[in-house]
């Protein structure tokens with residue numbers, strides 16, 4: 544089914560997977576409401592989308608603040624007339640071994656990856672309830688499926704989201720679709736938030752070697768969105784063929 548006219552809010556839209564998803568969905572006729580902190584990048588993306596006939600707006604959004612998610616959703620509804628989908632994609636990955644004791648980084652991952660996703664769900668659910676329709680898409684990670692050293696807290700935040708997603712799906716009833724998307728190693732700015740030098744080196748080597756384009760994840764999200772209303776794609780895992 545076409546996603547023409549669907550109103551989609553996307554967090555973390557200024558870069559990487561969020562950016563690629565915004566572009567693809569807009570190309571397919573969706574109205575995209577973009578959230579992130581980097582307003583310059585968001586404006587550039589809105590300009591790029593609208594220059595090619597797409598429909599996009601942005602609002603500065605820091606997912607660590609519940610009110611920012613409420614404002615992003617309200618903005619999407621005000622500008623798009625409704626909200627069909629929220630893509631909770633914003634995330635950070637300042638990974639490190641536990642004995643590096645980078646506790647501030649642990650807090651950052653909990654606040655952005657887990658709390659930020661919950662705030663997105665909390666903001667969208669009342670709208671979806673009123674409309675009697677909606678779709679929550681949460682971006683998790685293969686890091687939560689194959690747990691590796693340095694990824695303990697990161698994977699825990701992603702698996703916390705995975706757990707919440709599954710329970711939301713069970714509670715959702717017939718009018719709300721709920722999808723988790725697990726990317727593998729994707730070529731984005733993900734590594735930029737890593738503060739621990741050995742972990743940064745490790746991830747840069749991984750990303751440089753086999754990482755695939757974020758367009759692959761965008762296509763996975765599009766697949767979930769374009770299904771008929773009664774078809775709920777629960778879980779999508781997309782990783783490089785070369786990823787072990």
Ligand SMILES: NC(=O)C1=CN([C@@H]2O[C@H](COP(=O)(O)OP(=O)(O)OC[C@H]3O[C@@H](n4cnc5c(N)ncnc54)[C@H](OP(=O)(O)O)[C@@H]3O)[C@@H](O)[C@H]2O)C=CC1
Pocket residue numbers: 554555556557558559560561578579580581582584604605606607632633634635636655682683684685686725726727728729730731732733734735757
């Ligand atoms: N790249 C990979 O290999 C994988 C990535 N993922 C997940 O994909 C998602 C997207 O990451 P990816 O595209 O790779 O990385 P990028 O670093 O390229 O993009 C991350 C996005 O998250 C946004 N973001 C970070 N902190 C906040 C915040 N506090 N509030 C709002 N937005 C925020 C950034 O925007 P800004 O800085 O402007 O706020 C940016 O748009 C993340 O959830 C990540 O965990 C999952 C598996 C693999």
Ligand SMILES: O=CCS(=O)(=O)O
Pocket residue numbers: 636683684685686726727728729733746749
């Ligand atoms: O989720 C991101 C970490 S990795 O799987 O790309 O290493």
